Amino acid sequence: MSRVLFKDLTRVFDKKVMAVDHVCFEVADKEFFVLVGPSGCGKSTTLRLVAGLEEPTSGEIYIGDRLVNDVEPKDRDIAMVFQNYALYPHMTVYDNMAFALKLRKFPKKEIRNRVQKAARILGIEELLKRKPAALSGGQRQRVAVGRAIVRNPKVFLFDEPLSNLDAKLRVGMRAELARLHQRLETTVFYVTHDQVEAMTLGQRIGVMKDGKLLQIADPMTLYNKPVNRFVAGFIGSPPMNFLEGRIETRPLRFTHPAFSLQLPRSFEDPLTTVANGPATLGIRPEDVRLDQAPESGQPLRAAVEVAELMGNENILYLKIGENTIIARVPTRFAPRPGENIDVRFDARKLHFFGAGTEETLV
Ligand SMILES: Nc1ncnc2c1ncn2[C@@H]1O[C@H](COP(=O)(O)OP(=O)(O)OP(=O)(O)O)[C@@H](O)[C@H]1O
Ligand SMILES: [Mg+2]
Numbered sequence: 001m002s003r004v005l006f007k008d009l010t011r012v013f014d015k016k017v018m019a020v021d022h023v024c025f026e027v028a029d030k031e032f033f034v035l036v037g038p039s040g041c042g043k044s045t046t047l048r049l050v051a052g053l054e055e056p057t058s059g060e061i062y063i064g065d066r067l068v069n070d071v072e073p074k075d076r077d078i079a080m081v082f083q084n085y086a087l088y089p090h091m092t093v094y095d096n097m098a099f100a101l102k103l104r105k106f107p108k109k110e111i112r113n114r115v116q117k118a119a120r121i122l123g124i125e126e127l128l129k130r131k132p133a134a135l136s137g138g139q140r141q142r143v144a145v146g147r148a149i150v151r152n153p154k155v156f157l158f159d160e161p162l163s164n165l166d167a168k169l170r171v172g173m174r175a176e177l178a179r180l181h182q183r184l185e186t187t188v189f190y191v192t193h194d195q196v197e198a199m200t201l202g203q204r205i206g207v208m209k210d211g212k213l214l215q216i217a218d219p220m221t222l223y224n225k226p227v228n229r230f231v232a233g234f235i236g237s238p239p240m241n242f243l244e245g246r247i248e249t250r251p252l253r254f255t256h257p258a259f260s261l262q263l264p265r266s267f268e269d270p271l272t273t274v275a276n277g278p279a280t281l282g283i284r285p286e287d288v289r290l291d292q293a294p295e296s297g298q299p300l301r302a303a304v305e306v307a308e309l310m311g312n313e314n315i316l317y318l319k320i321g322e323n324t325i326i327a328r329v330p331t332r333f334a335p336r337p338g339e340n341i342d343v344r345f346d347a348r349k350l351h352f353f354g355a356g357t358e359e360t361l362v
Contacts, residue, residue, distance in 0.1 A: 001029045001064050001065070002029050002030070002063065002064055002077075002154035002155050002186065002187045003026055003027060003028050003029045003031075003062075003063075003064065003187065004026070004027040004050055004061070004062070004063055004155055004187065004189055005026045005027075005060075005061070005062040005063075006023050006024055006025050006026070006046075006059070006060075006061060007024060007059055007060040007061075007062070008022050008023075008024055008058070008059040008060070009022070009023045009024070009046075009049065009056055009058075009059035009060070009061060010022050010023070010056065010057045010058045010059050011042075011045050011049060011054055011055075011056055011057050012057045018042075018210070018211045019042045019045040019211055020042045020045050020046050020049065020056075020211050021042070021210065021211035021212045022059070022212075023046065023059075023211075023212070023213050024213075025206060025213060025216055027155075027187060027189050028187070028204075029187060030185050030186065030187055031187055031188070031203055031204065032178075032181045032188045032190065032201060032202060032203045033187075033188065033189050033190065033202060033203065033204050033205075033206070034190045034191070034192060034197070034198040034201055034202030034204075034205045034206070035047075035189070035190070035191045035192075035205075035206045035208055036191070036192055036193065036194070036195055036197075036198035036202075036205055036206070036207055036208070036234075037193065037207060037208035037209055037234075038193060038209065038234070039193055041208045041209050041210060041211065042208055042210075042211040043159075043191035043192075043193070043208060044159055044191065046191070046208075047080070047157050047159050047189065047191050049061060050063070050076075050078065050155070050157055050189065051073055051076065051078055051080050051157055052068065052071065052072065052073035052076050053073060055069075056069060063076060063077065063078065063154060063155060064154065077153055077154040077155070078153050078154065078155045078156070078157055079147075079148035079149075079151040079153035079155075079156055079157070080148070080156075080157040080158075080159065081144050081145055081147075081148050081156070081157070081158045081159070081161045082144075082159050082161070083159055083160040083161065083163050083164060084164070085140070085141065085144030085147075085161065087132040087140060087143055087144065087147075088132075089131065089132050089133060090131070091131070091132075092128065092129055092130060092131060093119075093124065093127050093128050093129070093130055093131075093132070093135070093143050093146075094115055094128040094129065096132070096143055096146075096147060097115045097118060097119070097128075097143065097146045097147050097150050098111050098115050098150070099147070100147065100150070100151055101114060101115075101150055101151070111150075114150040114152070115128070115146075115150055118146045118149040118150045119146060121149065121180065121183060121184075122142045122143075122145060122146050122149070122176075122180075123142070124139060124142050124143065124146065127139060127143075137164065137165050137166070137169060138165060138169045138172065138173060141161065141162070141164075141165060141169075141173055142173075142176075144161070145161070145177075145180070149180075149184070153186070154186070154187065155186070155187045155188075155189060156184075156186055156187070156188045156189070156190075157189050157190075158177075158188065158189070158190040158191065159191055160191060160192050160193070160194075161173075161177075161190075162174065162177075162192075162194075162197065163192075163194075170197075174197060174200055174201060177190075177201060178200070178201055190202070195234060195235050195236070195237065196237060198219075198235075199219045199222075199223070199235065202218075202219060203218065204216060204217065204218055205217065205218070205219060205222055207222065207230075207231050207234060207235070209230055214227060214228065214230060214231055215227045215228075215231050222235050223235055223236060225360070226351075226360060227359065227360055228353065228357075228358050228359050228360055229242065229280060229282070229353040229358040229359075229360075230358065232282050232351060232353070232360070233282075236284060238285045238315065238326045238328065239285075239326075240282045240283065240284050240285075240351070241282065241283050241284070241285065241288070241323075241325040241326060242280050242281070242282050242353075243256050243280065243281045243282075243283075243320070243323055243325070244256070244278065244280055244355075245257075245278070245279065245280075245281060246276070246277065246278050246279065247271050247274045247275055247276065247277065247278075247279045247352075248260075248275075248276060249275050249276060252264075252265070252267060252268055252271070254279070254281050254352075256281070256320075256321060256323075257321045257322065258300075258301075258320050258321025258322070258323075259300045259301070259320065259321070261281075261297070261298065261300070261345065262298060263347070263350075264347055267350075267352070267362055270352070270361050270362045271352060271361055271362065273354070273361065274352070274354060274355065274361060277355065278355035279352050279353065279354065279355055279361070280352065280353040280354075280355060280358075281345075281350060281351070281352055282350070282351035282352070282353060283325070283345045283346075283349065283350060283351065284349065285315070285325075285326045285327055285328035286328045287345065287346040287349035287350075288318070288325060288326075288327035288328070288329075288343050288344075288345060288346075289327075289329075289343065289344045289345070289346055290327070290329050290333040290341065290342075290343060290344075291333075291344075293344075297344045297345050297346065297347045298344065299342035299343070299344055300320060300342065300343050300344065300345070301320075301340060301341075301342065302318040302319060302320045302325075302340070302341055302342075302343045303318065303319040303338070303339070303340050303341075304316060304317070304318060304319075304335045304336065304337050304338065304339045304340075304341060305317040305318065305319050305324060305337060306337060307334060307335060307336065307337060309331070309334060311331070312331070313328055313329065313330060313331060314328075314329050314330070314331055314333060314334055315327070315328055316328075316329060316333075316335065318341075318343060320343075327343060350362065
């Protein structure tokens with residue numbers, strides 16, 4: 001069994017930087033787990049703690065059933081792929097992949113078998129005799145992953161392994177990593193600041209901010225039921241729109257300087273704590289509707305600022321009062337900049353957040 005378990009793990013730098021702040025979670029056996037969050041939130045530190053490249057200030061880390069706090073990195077049975085996966089430039093691809101096994105004094109035949117098997121899985125058999133300088137970025141990336149695969153580790157640790165690749169290659173490699181995980185059936189702990197990467201690769205995702213884990217969930221739960229405004233805004237692109245206003249009662253409504261939106265009865269309970277007080281409305285771009293369907297709610301007046309015609313959909317920047325919101329609509333809606341249009345917020349897709357706490361209410 002090759003789970004990774006974090007028990008109240010903390011890492012403080014220079015007595016004041018809480019890089020990892022009392023984190024508790026488990027990466028399950030054979031799971032593809034992604035830790036995502038903005039730059040500096042503590043992702044790499046968390047990964048380096050698993051690898052043994054950092055020491056915890058307090059708390060425990062288990063790999064499988066073994067407490068590894070005091071286990072040397074080389075004895076932890078993990079393999080890490082870094083963002084800057086420096087390959088040895090003077091060695092061939094074969095030797096780059098074989099290097100760690102040679103260090104560990106594996107028999108020659110075993111090394112050859114493992115390198116060839118990994119090369120076959122990654123589709124780089126033809127490249128084994130080349131030097132890294134003669135490879136494309138994507139091929140180098142594959143070699144870096146190959147170096148990890150030959151080790152046959154209990155857990156793979158990936159630290160933003162795709163961020164050096166151009167956008168198109170990144171999409172291709174993303175799918176390859178997902179396939180690789182299916183084939184190898186090993187535990188993967190992957191960190192990235194890119195929420196698209198997290199959503200497409202992670203079976204479960206942990207969202208981190210300022211060293212704290214805010215939410216752990218599968219991609220759809222994270223998208224549809226974020227625990228607070230930060231997670232709601234971080235996951236999804238273009239991001240969720242936020243409008244500041246007040247919740248008024250009798251009848252229940254959200255009032256904004258530019259509009260007043262009646263709310264269904266079902267919102268009464270969850271919004272009691274903010275009744276007659278400030279709150280934030282959240283609505284995702286795809287839930288801002290231009291069609292006239294009755295379930296879409298009441299019309300609100302908006303002025304089109306910019307219309308981006310993407311071919312498969314249109315992205316509209318709409319001015320409502322002092323706010324600009326983004327709508328993602330079918331191509332048949334292609335209003336011109338300056339035009340005034342009616343938009344509706346799909347009532348079933350409304351989110352509300354507390355004004356101070358930013359916790360999700362609905
Ligand atoms: N060796 C160190 N000494 C002091 N502070 C450090 C050290 N390593 C990291 N930090 C600080 O700890 C925090 C977390 O850093 P970490 O590298 O884990 O972030 P990250 O989430 O990986 O960011 P990025 O997306 O930019 O890679 C940051 O505030 C960083 O400045
Ligand atoms: Mg990092």
